[in-house]
Amino acid sequence: MILITGATGHLGTAVLHTLLQKTPASQLAALVRDEAKATDLQARGVHIRVGTYADPAALDRAMQGIEKVLLISGGGDDEALQEHFNVIDAARRAGVRCLAYTSRALQNPATLVNQLMQRHFQTEEYIRASGLAYVLFRNALYMDTLPLFTGPQVLETGIHLPAGQGRVAYALRREMGEAIANVLLTDGCANRTYHFTGSAAYSFHDVAAALTAASGRPVAYTPAGQASFAAGMQQRGVPAVVIERTIGFMTDIQNGQEAQVSSELATILGHQPTALTEGVKLLYQL
Structure with missing residues (x-):
């Protein structure tokens, strides 16, 4: 049985959508915070396990009868790293055969400005040290x-x-x-790392050009200075911690951290990922 954590979130929903097309629902379990949000999954026959990453006892219950776990990374809370460790520890205690984790495709973890991203690589290290067989998904930034x-x-x-x-x-x-679902159904969990990215890397000039082509209206990208950008966010009432993280995120983009391109996503999908122009049409409803 495969357990998907964060099962009612955006990525968990996408993974389960494919899994339900390719394997019986009786072989799937979903870890959710709120059972009321999982009524559709339950109606389709998915086993619902209620709990959070912060509750080791609930995680122990959720792991019973599970062979493979997909740990979908948590949010930006201060406790998020320890919560990842809690899931890994529970998987080890339960004798889970394979642990998969959604990490990030970043060029050089040692030079990241956005320190929040370090948690992904600290989690990877903890998984390797756990003795569990694993699969790591280093995912590009969502076009979404x-x-x-x-x-x-x-x-x-x-x-x-x-x-x-x-x-x-x-x-x-x-x-x-x-x-991710395709790998969960086929990979033997041989301590492998996948790099899932688009087939090309795009600047915000490219994004502006795609928006121009899709909308028929001229859209330009003007690189902003960090100080003026931060001041504008502050005027809109954005919390200081969010401003700091956003600046760090954009600085990492500027420094090439997000530019890595791999063909592995296309290989696992069996076709090229959606390119920027088509993605922009979809996401902006143009």
């Missing part, structure tokens, strides 16, 4: 985040971000979910 970066009025205002000429190998979250 572009509307969050550019803002809802991008067709009127253009793009103003402190990312310089940095490039990102975006891929759609649903395609990553599909590929």
